[in-house]
Amino acid sequence: MLDVAVLISGSGTNLQALIDACADDDFPARIVLVISNNPGVKGLERAEKAGIPTKVINHRDYDSRESFDEQIHEALKESGAKLICLAGFMRILDARFVNRWRNRMLNIHPSLLPSFKGLHTQERALEAGVRFTGCTVHFVNPELDDGPIITQAVIAIDPDDDPDTLAAKVLEKEHIIYPQALKLVAEGRVRVVGNKVTIQGADYSDEDIINPKP
Ligand code: GAR
Numbered sequence: 134m135l136d137v138a139v140l141i142s143g144s145g146t147n148l149q150a151l152i153d154a155c156a157d158d159d160f161p162a163r164i165v166l167v168i169s170n171n172p173g174v175k176g177l178e179r180a181e182k183a184g185i186p187t188k189v190i191n192h193r194d195y196d197s198r199e200s201f202d203e204q205i206h207e208a209l210k211e212s213g214a215k216l217i218c219l220a221g222f223m224r225i226l227d228a229r230f231v232n233r234w235r236n237r238m239l240n241i242h243p244s245l246l247p248s249f250k251g252l253h254t255q256e257r258a259l260e261a262g263v264r265f266t267g268c269t270v271h272f273v274n275p276e277l278d279d280g281p282i283i284t285q286a287v288i289a290i291d292p293d294d295d296p297d298t299l300a301a302k303v304l305e306k307e308h309i310i311y312p313q314a315l316k317l318v319a320e321g322r323v324r325v326v327g328n329k330v331t332i333q334g335a336d337y338s339d340e341d342i343i344n345p346k347p
Contacts (some may be wrong), residue, residue, distance in 0.1 A: 138214035145176020154312035161319035166212035228275035250278035270314035
């Protein structure tokens with residue numbers, strides 16, 4: 134059983150997808166701590182409802198990024214977590230922190246990386262006129278929204294999509310691929326070689342991984 138901490142900043146729908154997956158007795162991971170940098174967010178409520186310990190580490194209370202990150206690191210160590218899942222965590226973590234957790238920290242991003250890193254991904258995808266977009270689960274490198282890709286899901290963009298409709302379609306896929314990626318990692322099937330991931334002996338076809346069905 135892999136002990137996981139989830140870092141959030143807001144509504145936590147991806148956290149909820151991970152909580153729901155972990156509720157299955159056969160799922161190889163469990164969430165031991167949820168940390169939010171924002172107090173009073175819906176994601177904290179979701180964790181409390183599931184009986185998961187929570188901590189608010191408010192970045193506004195720290196005078197440097199390093200001291201904020203150090204506090205998070207201490208809380209993670211204390212929890213015994215062996216893996217971090219960033220789930221809508223909207224703070225940049227410094228390179229020292231990321232290197233300490235290298236290949237032990239996952240992130241979900243609402244685009245097909247390496248396209249559309251950063252914010253306002255759906256607006257930018259629509260502006261660029263791409264026909265397809267999607268979401269990505271990847272290991273975290275010190276660069277923003279960068280690192281070895283574990284899973285992606287693709288959606289076709291309709292001519293009448295706007296940023297909100299697109300975000301909703303992408304989010305639906307996020308909730309499928311994040312638990313799937315966590316499962317693969319927790320089962321020890323994911324190897325990182327250079328900047329690439331190989332998935333060993335997984336009972337998923339490529340089609341399941343690229344374009345998963347719920
Ligand atoms: C999700 O769409 C996630 O991919 C995105 O924030 C949203 C959080 O929603 N993350 C990023 O943009 C990180 N670069 P949630 O709080 O409902 O899971």
